[in-house]
Amino acid sequence: MKIAIVGAGIAGIATAFELMEAGNEVSVFEQHRAAGEEASFAPSGLMWPCAINPWGATAFQQALQLGMTRPAFSELQIQGGVLSSPRRWARRQQAVAKKLRDSETLPALQSLELLAMQRMQHVQEMLDINGQFSQGLLLPLRKEPSAAALYELTRRLSAAHIDYQRCNEAETRAIEPGLATEIQIAGALHLPEAWSGNGRLFSQGLLQALQTHGLKLHTQQAVSGIQSAGHGVRLQLAGGTQDFDAVMLCAGTHTNQLLRPHHVQLPSAPIYSYSASIQISEESLAPRRAVIDLENNMILTRQGSRLRISGGAELGYPDNPERSEDARHALISVLLEWFPGCIQPSQSILQMWRGARLTVPDGLPVVGASGIPGVWLNTAHGGFGWGLSMGCAHHVRQLVMGQSTSTAPEALDLQRLR
Known part of the structure; x- marks a missing residue:
């Protein structure tokens, strides 16, 4: 599939890795001049x-x-x-x-955290990226x-x-x-x-590795809108439009601006x-x-x-x-x-x-279908963006590719907040 990712923070770069490993053609669109300029820039670590x-x-x-x-x-x-x-x-x-209660949030958090650790180990075995761990x-x-x-x-x-x-x-x-x-x-x-560890340093190293394997990165390229187009999704850009089979929103605080015209609300x-x-x-x-x-x-x-x-x-x-x-x-x-x-x-x-x-209210990320055909969410990570990045990315990969998930989908999807 030809897939676009909106946002080049740690969530977006991790998602790009997972989708490329699954054999997809991936393009990342970032409104800033470089990756990791917002929430991924200097969190606690x-x-x-x-x-x-x-x-x-x-x-x-x-x-x-x-x-x-x-x-x-x-x-x-x-x-x-x-x-x-x-x-x-x-x-x-x-x-x-x-x-x-903990009985609801902790099992999902624990499952996602274990998955994140396993996927991080997998990345390091493949690429050995410096993250100042x-x-x-x-x-x-x-x-x-x-x-x-x-x-x-x-x-x-x-x-x-x-x-x-x-x-x-x-x-x-x-x-x-x-x-x-x-x-x-x-x-x-x-x-x-x-x-x-240093999430921004890690994400930049992972990005460089992915670019050598065909990742297309478009910086200073803000996405102003998304719309269904046939069997895919069309991105509205400053220089025109581009069509994709699917779009991943990893855009942090920009996510709601893209969802609002479709009457989809992320209570965040x-x-x-x-x-x-x-x-x-x-x-x-x-x-x-x-x-x-x-x-x-x-x-x-x-x-x-x-x-x-x-x-x-x-x-x-x-x-x-x-x-x-x-x-x-x-x-x-x-x-x-x-x-x-x-x-x-x-x-x-x-x-x-x-x-x-x-x-969002329960502090867990929102990962799953957006309610807009072909548009997926990997956002609202709260205080867990760096630690859960690889787990969230693998979870959305499993959903997009039609595979069974390691974490219960209903624990992370948007519907739980309605």
Whole structure:
């Protein structure tokens, strides 16, 4: 088949790999000058396990309610002005979110995550792409959590079949010697099989490999519309139209603009977060693996010789320098509090980023038929875009090629949100 993919983020490039491996002729259309310019540019880097992501699935459902009454950098913040009635969106989605429980979201997430890990291993065995991967995740605890809080955290890990170790302070500091001596640590949860990496670097490497095998990439080529054309789909472009047998929408926040003329609604909203990437100045005092600050909902990951710290979640806030400065201060303050010796306090940030995660109420991605003949969705990945990219791509490949799927289709398709 001749297939078009709209969007060259990690989701679009992963989908291109899967469809090309299945023998299809694939073209990717990207409105920016390069791949990975939006949500894939500089997210946290945490890949697996997804169940512990502070802004994923059930955690996002809880944030919808927290953010309505207790705005803080560590919680979802909601303001009107940019979106049409974002508070109304949040309240409307709570009605859906309250119906969803771990018993519904975790099995789908676990199945998709396992598939993503298998497909990533397959890609690496074939192509060995540099993704600045690192293994291990530490969740340090400043104080002994309540029995209820600890039970809930470990229950979620156990329900997702994630191996973890409870550590005392000495064991925690042995795992991460660079932790600040001034911080009192009650212990930690250590997830030795967790993974993180640089999603944009990986997607660019995968894109280059695919181009050598015939992938057609069209940058600075915005798709303004889609329409049925005979037995296929027609893309409306600035320079005219092109016809394809099928179209994959991996366009993030642009997806709804393409669906709306067909009266198809994706009940989603962009949740904005921040990240700061900075060069490590003292390797021996830097974190060796990913670290999650549970109090502030911030994630530290290694990106080669750099550190990336990410956090924050905003719904309906316009981008402005004052808020970006507040975010920068919050991110760097947390980094210096945990690992004060790894960077110089006066050191300039190499990269400050604010990006949107298109999110639906249950926090799971939307992968499947759009309701428009020949048009498929692989979008709204929320906080899971990097970690689940290969799994979502393989899932949509199975659907398009008429194969049985590894994950129940109804758990990910658009119909579940109606």
